[in-house]
Amino acid sequence: MLRIVEGTSVDGPGLRTSVYLAGCSHHCPGCHNPQSWDPLGGTEMAVDEVMRVIDDNEAPVTLSGGDPLQHPGVLELVRRIRQGGYNLWCYTGYSWEEITTSPTLLEVARLCDVVVEGRFVVAERDTTLRFRGSRNQRIIDVARSLATGRATLFLA
Ligand code: SF4
Structure with a gap:
């Protein structure tokens, strides 16, 4: 655990x-x-400790890093966040295509509302973009993407 930032926009x-x-x-x-x-x-922080901070804030949650999908404790944390009924975004360096072809990555991603995917690419860097650093990265609506079988954007 690197840090928890409360009330960020x-x-x-x-x-x-x-x-x-x-x-x-x-x-x-x-x-x-x-x-x-x-x-x-x-x-190191136990999932219970992280959940205590999340519950205190009663706000939607975003996982970032690092790459949260590479963290050994992420599945348990994501399950607890879902049980709490929180809206959940997850940043990852994996592409949506890499996620959907990996059962391990997909197990976590499918529990998220939105996945902001893809490596950061300097040549595609754009500081005017909302919620992402480079133009190649996509903000994926997880439920719709899984239902349609192709990457569907939550926000363009
Ligand atoms: S920008 Fe790339 S290297 Fe940096 S944390 Fe994100 S995925 Fe990892």
Whole structure:
């Protein structure tokens, strides 16, 4: 666990609780947060402790990092967040196509409302984009994408 930011408006619509999970192997050149790459970075926190902060805020939740989909505890955390009835966004460096062809990644992603997917690409960087850093990244509506069998955008 790298940190929890309460009441942020930059990681999805509304004021959200953002949970930053340590560890990312994508190593995108130009990554804004290379200190998040170490899977042993930050401090260890039990799922119960994270849920206590989330419940205190009663706000929608975003998972970021690092790459949350690479964190060994993410499935349990995501299940608990869903049980709590929270809207859930998840950032990941994996593409939607990589996610949907990996049972392990999909098991987590299918429990999210929205997945913001794809590596950060410096040549595609655009500071005017909402909720993403480079133009290749997509904000995916998970339920609609799974229902239609193709990546469907939540926000263009
Ligand atoms: S996926 Fe995100 S955290 Fe990981 S290297 Fe790329 S930009 Fe950085």
